[in-house]
Amino acid sequence: MRPTGNHLTGYLAVCAVGALIGTSLAVGAGASGTRPELADVGAWLTGAKGEIVHAHGLTGEVDGKAALPAGMAGHPVSVAQNGRTTLVLDEGTGQVVRIDAAQLTAAQSADHGAAGLQLVSGGAYAYVVDPARGTVQRIDPARTTAESPPVPLEGKPGAAVVDGEGTLWVPLPESGTVVPFVEGLKGTAVKVADAGHDLTLTVADGRPVVTDGTAAATKVLSATGVRGAFDLGDAFAGADPADVLVPAGTDGSAVPVLAAGTGDLVVVDVHSRHTMRVRVPTEGHALGAPQLLGERVYIPDESTGRLLVYDTAASTPTEPVPISEGPGELELFVQDGLLWVNDPDGAAAAVIDADGEVRHIRKYGTEVPSAREPGDEPVEDGVPTGAPAGQVPPRADVPGAAAPGSGTPSGGASNVPSGGTSGPPGPTQPAPEPGAPGAPQAESRSGAIRITFAEALGATPQRYVLKGAARDQTVTPDTVGPDGPFVFEVSGGSCEKQYSFTVVAEYGGGRPDKESARSALARPCIAPGAPRELAFTPAPGGHGGTVTWQPPQDTEGSVRYTINGPGGMAETRGRSHSYENLPNGRISSVAVMATNAAGSGAAVSGWIDLTPPPQKMNIVNNKPDGGSVGIRSEPHSTNGIRVGRIPAGENPEVTVHCKTKGEAIPHDSETTDVWARHTYYDPDTDKNITGYTSDHWVNSRSNPDVWECE
Structure with missing residues (x-):
């Protein structure tokens, strides 16, 4: 460089070039270009080849994969996905690995030294639950190492979950409790069932829900207790608790519960409190926990490698969705509004959207992110769950409809050779046989049961009628026409009873009527809402009082109330509950929950405030004899200290807080x-002075509104 007068410009240019060169050397010129950007709408799936793959939720394509440490090959592994943090647990050894999505590597790992652990993450926390030792240990989601010592649970835990606020919930079936960990710290156990009951946790709409398979009930939880409960019905009460299947999480507020032995399926909406009940064919199948997405319930059939599908809108089972080529475990979970299905021991997986569109995933392709197996065709529109349109037989009773398999469009000529000459007429199709309607599904509503059913296949009936309504029930409409809508509303009946119905297709013309299978049992009511207008009225002098409330707006059937307050739980069928012998000066929480035969609604909470109400009174008997009235720190003339005085001859107004026993004067x-404990404003010091003065100079004994101190 040739020296010029502009030295500053030259020096800046040299520094800029040097900085660019240094940055390139430090970062690497091509490094950022080689890092794959994985789809935000996607999920990590395990496999049997010692690797974990990432699939795009909207296309079903694998857009990245990472090799797990060599020692994890062939071991069962589980994945905890929480936003951009992905942790993998080796269930055989207890090793936890964090996946670096940018580098597609197993970035950090830590060995937690035991088989059979559970790995759970949510919010800013991750946990390792050890069922054998009965402990919970918080770990660093980034480093995978322990952040705190193991916390004992005082029992063997079941499968834990993390709710929408990041709180860990751990069920302890032996004690019938669920223990919350709020911000990583163990909280007070919540009693949810009798000791020894089978407990399964679900996160629905971000809220923890526990299903008691032994008592056939589902309960919504909070850190302070049970916030609502739903009765699953007699079919579940007689089921083997091990056959009561519930998912670990759902996309919305509805929780599907399946009795695998009988096929009874209940969908409980913990927000609206509506329940839908139906029977699905499950005999001879090895089933997993159901999942609900959109209007369909998906049940993994591990005896065939398929998903059984029940369409709640059409009130009928639909075509199963094939996943794997044979029997085996199927993992189901909902993430980003999509249902993910994975065969952890094979190459098969799928992603299903809320409309039922299925996209199959080939987990084992080339090592290049976003690549498929050579020669594979991309899945553009997904794989439909039902039969192709050409395989669905048209209604035979519609004029001009083509016969199944004829290949002739509706209204077109039939049996015409390609040459255009008419040939002999083909065989006459037999008249379709009358068929039965689909098994009805029953949905409990406020004061009614809604019955929906699938139309009969085959011949078209003249009408549908509902059977099974009791004398005190009204069915609307009286009949349903052949074109639907295929819905009956049954109003009336008793909330304390369960009802079952059938639908009859009436054909007329001498053809036999056909009756459907029976619906599942349902009640004409839903769990009540929260009681209203909770209030507490203290007793004269305190030490107790009465809690009152108004019934929920949608109360149905015989309602009882559970009160959770000082001293524990109590029940009543009235609208009030009284407390006695409570200490004054304390504020205690109280909650009231309404229950009918369908379950319990949300609780209403309030406070039992026994803070003594202050009273304005005047000092008395303070004679101008030269002796002032003392205010002491304790109700004693010599104990404590003298904190103030009221000059002789003055009887000012003071605020009396309460009265108590002390030295006899x-x-x-x-x-x-x-x-009397009171507050006196001292004009000499311009301060409020609070302390005790003998009742000779206050006379709080004569005022019934002055309570005893704590």
Whole structure:
């Protein structure tokens, strides 16, 4: 460079070039270009080849994969996905690995030294639950190492979950409790069932829900207790608790519960409190926990490698969705509004959207992110769950409809050779046989049961009628026409009873009627809402009082109320509950929950406030004799200290807080051990002074509104 007068410009240019060169050397010129950007709408899936793959939720394509440490090959592994943090647990050894999505590597790992652990993450926390030792240990989601010592649970835990606020919930079936960990710290156990009951946790709409398979009930939880409960019905009460299957999480507020032995399926909406009940064919199948997405319930059939599908809108089972080529475990979970299905021991997986569109995933392709197996065709529109349109037979009773398999469009000529000459007429199709309607599904509503069913296949009936309504029930409409809508509303009946119905297709013309299978049992009511207008009225002098409330707006059937307050739980069928012998000066929480035969609604919470109400009174008997009235730190003339004084001859107004027993003081031929705790404004110091003065100079004994101190 040739020296010029502009030295500053030259020096800046040299520094800029040097900085660019240094940055390139430090970062690497091509490094950022080689890092794959994985789809935000996607999920990590395990496999049997010692690797974990990432699939795009909207296309079903694998857009990245990472090799797990060599020692994890062939071991069962589980994945905890929480936003951009992905952790993998080796269930055989207890090793936890964090996946670096940018580098597609197993970035950090830590060995937690035990088989059979559970790995759970949510919010800013991750946990390792050890069922054998009965402990929970918080780990660093980034480093995978322990952040705190193991916390004992005082029992063997079941499968834990993390709710929408990041709180860990751990069920302890042996004690019938669920233990929350709020911000990583163990909280007070919540009693949810009798000891020894089978407990399964679900996160629905971000809220923890526990299903008691033994008592056939589903309960919504909070850190302070049970916030609502739903009765699953008699079919579940007689089921083997091990056959009561519930998912670990759902996309919305509805929780599907399946009795695998009988095929009874209940969908409980913990927000609206509606319940839908139906029977699905499950005999001879090895089933997993159901999942709900959109209007369809998906049940993994591990005896065939398929998903059984029940369409709640059409009120009928639909075509199963094939996943793997044979029997085996199927993992189901909902993430980003999509249902993911994975065969952890094979190459098969799928992603299903809320409309039922299925996209199959080939987990084992080339090592290049976003690549498929050579020669594979991309899945553009997904794989439909039902039969192709050409395989669905048209209604035979519609004029001009083509016969199944004829290949002739509706209204076109039939049996015409390609040459255009008419040939002999083909065989006459037999008249379709009358068929039965689909098994009805029953949905419990406020004061009614809604019955929906699938139309009969084959011949078209003249109408549909509902059977099974009791004398005190009304069916609307009286009949349903052949074109639907295929819905009956049954109003009336008793909330304490369960009802089952069938639908009859009436054909007329001498053809036999056909009756459907029976619906599942349902009640004409839903769990009540929260009680209203909770209030507490203290008793004279405190030490207790009465809690009152108004019934929920949608109360149905016989309602009882559970009150959770000082001293534990209590029940009543009235609208009030009284407390006695409580200490004054304390504020206690109280919650009231309404329950009918369908379950319990949300609780209403309030406070039992026994803070003594302050009273305005005047000092008395303070004679101008030269002796001031003392204010002491304790109700005693010598204990404590003198914190203030009221000049002799003055009887100012003071605020009396309460009265208490102390030293017995004689005065003017009278002795009392009552002392008043009060606040006096001292004009000399311009301060409020609070302390105790003997009741000779306050006379709080004569005021019934002055309570005893704590």
